[in-house]
Amino acid sequence: MQEKLSLAEAFKEAAFQLPAHGKRNVQVLKEVFEQIEGHLDSDIYGTGKVIEDFQANMAEVLGKEAAVFFPSGTMAQQIALRLWCDRKGLNQVAYHPLCHLEIHEEDGLKQLHHIESVLLADKNRLITLEDVQGMPEEVACLLLELPQREIGGQLPEYSELEAISAYCREKGIYLHLDGARLFEVLPYYQKSAAEVCALFDSVYISVYKGIGGIAGAVLAGTADFTAESKVWKRRHGGDLISLYPYIIPADFYFKQRVHKMEKYYEEAKALAALYNQCHAVTTLPLEPVSNMFHVHVSLPKTVVEDVLIDLYQATGIGLTSYVREVDEFSSYYEVSIGDNYSGVPQDKLQSLFVRLNERLQQASS
Structure with a gap:
């Protein structure tokens, strides 16, 4: 008897995969480098046309004086907070309880830089101006993440963001933007990247999440x-002899996708509406504010996985490669819309959600 596929295996075998831009395979590189002249010189330890041109372009886009390419966002953000703490002579920063630095970096900020964190707001909601005004301790820097990924990609209203920025400047608190998905939120705010970044003293963006490059990040500021x-980049071992294998794809895919963010956003709203018509399903946010959202199902993780595996095999469309447990009665997964979505025939997509609704009703009975 054939062994049953896991959810990840069933997703991989699906003819259509709904989220993201496509498979992370060698073709992502080949598509870029087939169009690059072989005589293009590499960067050398952070210098050279290929890296300097990219950094200058990103600084202009973000409205900052300068920008630096880093091999990882983890490195870039720890260094940004270290610099602000050094300037204030205060080794304490504030951010959301589900900030990447707090839950995904093995306490790197604390262990490497001896910087302590003040956690603002309840983990299930956004940081507000009231939270910032009521901070129990003095901090050198406040980090805000736009969108707040771990709670479905929620966003503060722009007026709230402006008020927090003004308060921080009044009080001499540096404000840093975790803008890993900055470009994805611009359609909701109806602002340019430079307009949003003007509210912050420093900004980090990822070049592989919504942009779809290989790896890497940009840190921008004065x-x-x-x-x-750059000094700290060297100290962290991030000043590789050459970073062009990351920079060239970042530049290529940025130019290809930055103007598609409005399209991804509208598609995310359309997809969330389909999910919210299904039994036992609610999206967070109910209507997305970017190209991403979370799908919450009032059924156990194992039940949802079985439903999805059968659905993928019946329709040839994969919705997610994983499901995470909330508790013994409920589960969720994240959706992030990219190039893949428009490649799925709409009639097949509508049929899939009819089947999903039916299967969830059956599983609940």
């Missing part, structure tokens, strides 16, 4: 701030 960040 010229003196970024110059200092």
